[in-house]
Amino acid sequence: MDLAVRVGLRVRELREAQGMSLSELARRSGIGKGTLSELESGRRNPTLETLYALTTALKVPLSTALLDLTSPATISGHAVDAVLVERFEAEADDSVAETYRIRIRAGTRQESAAHAIGTVEHLVVFAGTARVGTLSAPALIGPGMHGSWPADVPHLYEAPAGDVEALLIVHHPQ
Template sequence: MTEPTIAATIAAALRHERERAGISLTELARRAGIAKSTLSQLESGVGNPSVETLWSLGVALDVPFSRLVEPPVPALRVIRAGDGPRIKSDQLDYTGTLVAAGSRAVRRDIYVMTIEPGAVRHAEAHTPRSVEHIVVAAGRLRTGPAGETVDLDPGDYATFAGDVPHTYEALAPGTFAVLVMEHP
């Protein structure tokens, strides 16, 4: 059995979560600050949303980002390096790859982030009480809440509130890190 495309996964998840929340397409677009036509295209499996658009939709639906991009999980799942649902940023050379999503009870997601130097990714606040845990695997990363960033080297760990604006910036080529998001 093959995994659905990322566009099909996002389309099904958006429709499901919007219907679960009992809101119209127009209302979700308003809450997320995106055009209704864009949301309609995404729910139809057309388009290539940025990580920022998906975060906005997740916040508007009060669901973790992972719920919008995670395909159904088989009994054994292996994601090889470079595979998995990859979501790019509009702001810089940044890719987030979801490798594991928490269940509805656990609400914990694991991502592999690849970032290249050249720009800063400004992340908006995520769902209330969310927490980010980051371990740098290669390169160097500057991250943290706006105004309280820290520089991390390979093997370094940092944690901070994800429900406040925060940033990610690669300080060396080939930077990648593992990000664990907790959603209470």
Template sequence: MAPAEGSIRDMLAANIKRARTDRGISLSELSRLSKIGKATLSQLESGTGNPTIETVFSLSRALELPISELLDQRTAETFTVVRAADVEVLSGEGVDLRPLRRIETDDALFEIYDQQVREGSRQESLGHVGVEHTVVQDGVLLVGVGDEEVRLGPGDYVGFDASTPHSYTAVEGPVRSVLFLQHRAGEPRRDFSPH
């Protein structure tokens, strides 16, 4: 598969504007829902801002959209190869994510990411739509979900409702893992239309 056209910044700009317009909400309302400053949102929507993981997750939560609907609109192919060098990294406080694949079926939407948690770093999320699945490939990862914490090593798996606040912490060296987000078809989304 050829790399996606445009940068994450360009795709995010177009997709934020489309999602906001489709819902009939103002930039001010999106700012309130996402807890992202209006000026920052304006920059992101114009393609001049620098998106972070935290920003994308906040927008996903506020718009109740899968992250991939904000970052890409790839179409399914029968044979797909994604080269690491061809995928733009989306960075946050402690994590670097590379979106690898979006898979749609009649019943669900799946998003696959290469996730790297930097050594000694912690990445927090207030939550977003979907069910989150993580498989650790290398390193030791501390995963906090609500009031629970679990320590994972290579080959270990955790799954949870991603709308719950959660965190990832690399406790022994950097951590490399596969992040898999699952969304049910017709998952309820907030209705932004006036009542």
């Protein structure tokens, strides 16, 4: 079963588990109902931006839609390619930490919508220089450097020069 089919089935399972209609998820996520239907049926490949919009509307971390895939899958967006490396669930406070290996493509910029309240992102750059953080106060982060920012507000990822290779950790409080 290919990635589109597996992720589409998972999104449908998550939506149905919450008793949400296709129309309601489309409205909450800002994704067209036809697009959502095609995604759930596996007829359309999910983009990183679309999956973030859907999982934010479902109030679950992105990794929830990627769980149980037989091999690590690359989810791509306009500017960023991401591979889920690990997901940690803390029993003490029900928080979730996701670890992604990401590439920000040279000369691209991705603006991400706000995630759930209290979500924080951390980035460690291996190669290249990234401009990341909140839209109002992005920071330049080069090789061997790290940064963090609140992800419960709109934020960005940008590679002003060459490709950026990095590790992204997203912490979701519950």
